[in-house]
Amino acid sequence: MTSAWDSAAIVGIGExxxxxxxxxxxxxxxxxxxxxxxxxxxxxxPGEIDxxxxxxxxxxxxxxxxxxVAEYLGLKPVMANVVDLGGASGAGMIWRAAAAxxxxxxxxxxxxxxxxxxxxxxxxxxxxxxxxFDVPFGASGANTSYALLMQAHMAAYGCRPEDYALIAxxxxxxxxxxxxxxxxxxxxxxxxxxxxxxVAAPLHLLExxxxxxxxxxxxxxxxxxxxxxxxxxxxxxxxxEKITHRAVSQAPSLTSGPLKxxxxxxxxxxxxxxxxxxxxxxxxxxxxxxxxxxxxxxxAPPGGFGAFLRRTGLGPDGDHPLNTHGGQLGFGQPDLAxxxxxxxxxxxxxxxxxxxxxxxxxxxxxxxxxxxxxxxxNALVLGAEA
Amino acid sequence: MTALSDLKxxxxxxxxxxxxxxxxxxxxxxxxxxxxxxxQAVFYPRAICPHCWSDRLGWEQASGEARxxxxxxxxxxxxxxxxxxxxYVVGLVELAEGVTMLSLILADGPVPVGTPLRxxxxxIGGRVLPAFRPVDPG
Numbered sequence: 001m002t003s004a005w006d007s008a009a010i011v012g013i014g015e016x017x018x019x020x021x022x023x024x025x026x027x028x029x030x031x032x033x034x035x036x037x038x039x040x041x042x043x044x045x046p047g048e049i050d051x052x053x054x055x056x057x058x059x060x061x062x063x064x065x066x067x068x069v070a071e072y073l074g075l076k077p078v079m080a081n082v083v084d085l086g087g088a089s090g091a092g093m094i095w096r097a098a099a100a101x102x103x104x105x106x107x108x109x110x111x112x113x114x115x116x117x118x119x120x121x122x123x124x125x126x127x128x129x130x131x132x133f134d135v136p137f138g139a140s141g142a143n144t145s146y147a148l149l150m151q152a153h154m155a156a157y158g159c160r161p162e163d164y165a166l167i168a169x170x171x172x173x174x175x176x177x178x179x180x181x182x183x184x185x186x187x188x189x190x191x192x193x194x195x196x197x198x199v200a201a202p203l204h205l206l207e208x209x210x211x212x213x214x215x216x217x218x219x220x221x222x223x224x225x226x227x228x229x230x231x232x233x234x235x236x237x238x239x240x241e242k243i244t245h246r247a248v249s250q251a252p253s254l255t256s257g258p259l260k261x262x263x264x265x266x267x268x269x270x271x272x273x274x275x276x277x278x279x280x281x282x283x284x285x286x287x288x289x290x291x292x293x294x295x296x297x298x299x300a301p302p303g304g305f306g307a308f309l310r311r312t313g314l315g316p317d318g319d320h321p322l323n324t325h326g327g328q329l330g331f332g333q334p335d336l337a338x339x340x341x342x343x344x345x346x347x348x349x350x351x352x353x354x355x356x357x358x359x360x361x362x363x364x365x366x367x368x369x370x371x372x373x374x375x376x377x378n379a380l381v382l383g384a385e386a
Numbered sequence: 387m388t389a390l391s392d393l394k395x396x397x398x399x400x401x402x403x404x405x406x407x408x409x410x411x412x413x414x415x416x417x418x419x420x421x422x423x424x425x426q427a428v429f430y431p432r433a434i435c436p437h438c439w440s441d442r443l444g445w446e447q448a449s450g451e452a453r454x455x456x457x458x459x460x461x462x463x464x465x466x467x468x469x470x471x472x473x474y475v476v477g478l479v480e481l482a483e484g485v486t487m488l489s490l491i492l493a494d495g496p497v498p499v500g501t502p503l504r505x506x507x508x509x510i511g512g513r514v515l516p517a518f519r520p521v522d523p524g
Contacts, residue, residue: 023402024401024402025401025402025403026401026403028432028433029403029432029433032432032433032434033433033434033441035439036434036439036441039439046437046438046439071436072432072436073434073436073439074435074436074437074439127399129430131396131399132398132399132400132401132404132430133398133430133487133488134488135396135465136395136396136397136398136510136511136513136515137476137488137489137490137510137515137517138395138460138463138465138468138471138474138476138490139460139464139476139488140463140464140465141464143462143464144458144460144464144476147458147460148456148457148458148476148477148478149456151456151457151458151499152455152456152478152499155456155498155499155500197461197462198459198461198473199461199462200458200459200460200461200462201458201459201460201461201473202458203458247430247488248478248488249478249486249487249488250486254455254456254478
């Protein structure tokens with residue numbers, strides 16, 4: 001009898017000499033030096049590494065750790081995670097790597113851990129390249145990064161501010177059917193969006209998500225148990241992931257993101273196209289993110305998202321329902337749970353339990369996730385149990 | 387009107403590996419790394435080349451010629467220390483050597499995407515940092 005673990009083996013190791021103290025180095029440098037040793041030992045070229053498992057970086061990079069490490073190393077993994085299990089993290093990485101390989105998510109995984117022992121505690125908890133190379137020039141926070149992406153998209157394709165504003169207005173419209181949305185009872189028109197203050201031009205205030213408190217959770221179980229569950233199970237038909245960078249200055253493209261290959265993989269596994277989906281549940285931290293996702297999904301040509309939105313019904317009764325819960329632009333962004341709202345809404349629609357905003361006969365949904373600066377991407381195709 | 391030099395803002399968190407970049411800027415030189423193995427220019431400074439993982443990275447002075455890849459007029463800064471000079475322009479600056487960095491764009495009027503830029507070391511918050519300004523068409 002064969003096992004899933006049969007599909008993987010350990011081929012390289014690296015280790016740095018122990019040091020009692022270090023002076024003025026970063027965790028990223030340490031990880032780079034030991035990763036290089038392991039790759040040399042394995043006879044693996046950096047370009048062959050498509051999976052990345054890292055530990056948490058307390059005091060240096062509080063969030064977006066895999067993207068920060070991948071960017072530093074010039075990797076663009078299609079599977080990446082923090083494994084946060086204390087002394088069990090190293091061993092825990094090995095089976096996760098094997099499982100990811102057995103599942104066909106990637107082929108060659110770098111599992112890497114390391115630390116420095118600099119004498120002084122840093123003034124700021126964040127000591128990564130963004131803190132060193134972006135913040136000193138007045139670029140702090142996501143608004144700046146997405147404004148830079150939007151300006152580049154406008155310059156490349158000649159799209160107008162009112163095109164992007166359509167996305168925020170549509171989200172507010174759909175939120176009117178969701179009593180749990182922060183903007184329930186508060187619709188907004190394209191004119192309202194364009195009249196709101198510029199935060200980081202060309203982004204207006206109403207094109208940026210409203211931070212809210214909240215939470216989302218999902219339970220996954222075996223097919224056998226799912227058959228006995230009280231609700232109609234929802235199946236995962238395809239999945240894709242890609243991480244290309246962390247800082248916007250390091251983005252391989254400003255007008256197309258890693259969601260493009262992630263969605264292509266997920267949709268290919270499901271044997272469907274984005275246009276065939278009952279629901280588009282697309283991550284929407286900013287209007288520009290939805291514009292680029294529509295184009296990366298092949299629903300419109302580059303620069304064509306505005307024309308697509310104008311000819312398309314985006315509500316539950318439309319031809320391409322988009323973020324029927326209001327998206328995060330209409331629902332609000334409960335921090336990291338904001339991304340999970342797109343999964344939860346897809347499950348509601350595929351169960352047929354979306355009540356006043358139910359899509360008739362919903363059978364499939366494309367769900368996207370996006371992190372940092374259009375740099376951490378994943379896509380799921382979910383389907384109703386036949 | 388507050389001068390850039392008077393801003394009370396966070397400066398770079400310099401480490402030994404990145405010190406040549408910041409020291410160079412303060413002395414009026416834009417310094418970048420180049421890989422001795424694959425020949426590619428590298429920014430931001432790293433311990434190994436992100437293209438081929440060689441550790442034979444050397445420093446060289448960049449030409450200072452660049453092009454504006456994108457920009458934003460920041461009306462509501464992420465750090466409150468920048469408020470006195472808002473709106474100001476942050477840009478993605480593609481150096482002639484091929485690498486891209488984020489920087490402050492010193493311009494009095496609109497600067498469209500594609501504008502040629504030149505390295506302009508500038509006192510920002512009491513430190514000379516590598517800013518950029520549009521090349522004078524005259």
